[in-house]
Amino acid sequence: MPQSLPNVVFLDRATIPAHVPVRTLNFPHHWVEYDYTSPLQVEERLQDADIVISNKVVLNADILNKHPKIKLIAVSATGTNNVDLDYCRQQQIAVCNIQGYATQSVPEHVIAMIFALKRNLFAYHQDIAQGVWQRDKQFCFFTHPITDIAGSTIAIVGSGNLGQGVATLARALGMQVIFTARKGELVNKQGYVPFAQALQQADIVSLHCPLTESTTNLIGSAELQLMKSTAVLINTGRGGLVNESDLIEALKLGEIAGAGVDVFTQEPADNSNPLLANISLPNLLLTPHVAWGSDSALQRLVEILCDNIEQFVAGKSVNRVV
Template sequence: MPQSLPKVVFLDKATIPAHALFRKLSFPHQWVEYDFTSPEQLEERLVGAEIVISNKVVLSGETLRQFPDIKLIAVSATGTNTIDLDYCAENQIAVCNIQGYATRSVPEHVIGMIFALKRNLFAYHQDIEKGVWQKDKQFCFFTHPITDVAGSTIAIIGSGSLGQAVATLSSALGMKAIFVERKGATQVREGYVSFEEALQQADIVTLHCPLTQSTTNLIARGELALMKSTSVLINTGRGGLVNEDHLVEALKSGEIAGAGVDVFTQEPADTSNPLLANMSLPNLLLTPHVAWGSNSALQSLVDILLNNIDDFVAGKHSNRVV
């Protein structure tokens, strides 16, 4: 293939499951893809690249400085924390991301976790596995509280498209949805509840805000102490939003009733992570960062990714971050 064609390099295509279908880009190009790329492999793989696709590969200013041909970084996710956006802005490198693709998938995952925790489905499953039913000798047994989802107050931290979609589903199920004001805010916006009051009122707290310096450890020991002992915490946002050690303490002590976690401070997580080390807790439900990944959401992500690239080449600004 002629070298004059623009080179598109996908650094970590294996982050997208194989059943998501990639159409061809609308302009002549070279397409090069790698399942995963380590920092040591970047120097070789970015040579001649004009368009770089990356999900989780870190692209620092120091790295990008070595490759002046790069014109676009197409992030195949929403988060752009792995990209040096300041360097890109200063050096005319466009950056686009994927927006609005998981507004069904993430909210449904949140609702699924809520039902599992409020009705203690996992805890009952474990009890059956341990033989509790046979020992009880009754047609049913009640070793854990079962609470209704309808009538619950759900506090939503983050009022973007995902938070709004969670509110819509929650309301349809009979929950009262409240949006939470930023932690430390001096004024409460209309339609919001102050951070501390929301934690105290909520039967469910769900996180849908970005991870920044100000939101790191947004939920830690002090915040968990404000929550009801019957409440549950759901985190499908980012792992660093919650202090994982403090969350385990709260679950073990009964300070809160349960937690559903889809995101971790380090991914993939291993048993050095306090959540994985305590995953046998009956009130802790873990999933491996898959809330976003329904079949329809995955296909939508791929379609938006390719459209972003086509639009950039055509001179249009789609989902531009820089």
């Protein structure tokens, strides 16, 4: 009796823009894709799945236990915190992720945010929109400080591909780069500075570490008070790395000069989120988790995603997390 073709189910295809095509896999299969999948729809949509593609849909032990046919979870992102890796390890469900696809896109987004905040581009834009320039009698006006990037110190939290990519661009712009040791950890690497010291020394702090139990609320009120009043914080890592309420309080009190945030504790965020509720602050720059998403990065992500699945079916291990 011929074996049935494997069923590949993509739970949240809309996380990849429609203008970026996903090529056909190179083995016989059935393909089903959904733009979005709510928690209430997951169980039904995984009924016949052998291979699951998920970017952000949560696949916990309760869900996976009901679908023993699943042999591979292909995460269409780097972060795997939406998948119960311990359960997958116990049940021999393979999990792979996407690595190294946004090493240009994220660092460029970080640098763009730094320029926007240190030169107060958004604040000046708001001033013009509110008629400040039009009421002034000078050809220019200076309602906000403008700070040069060259010569400033950037402290990078996380020294993986993205942190290193930011460091490369920062050095090219004349910044001094320091990497931070983990919170409370002694420094034993050249170029690394104790966490608290790095916060005190930096003109810019950029976060590129994973979200774990030990890094949740890595930046809160105490850490923000350590930073210079002229410093800016950039978070393109994970929303939970920063206590959002504490960040808003620090911006309002002038404890730091500005913040650029691309990631939120809940996504999509709504007006109950302190950052969205205070979006009118002139020193707060928000983007909707798009730092990773240049067209070239998206196309690379799709290629790696398809390669991961094809290599698994061929019996090879590529980008395996479990």
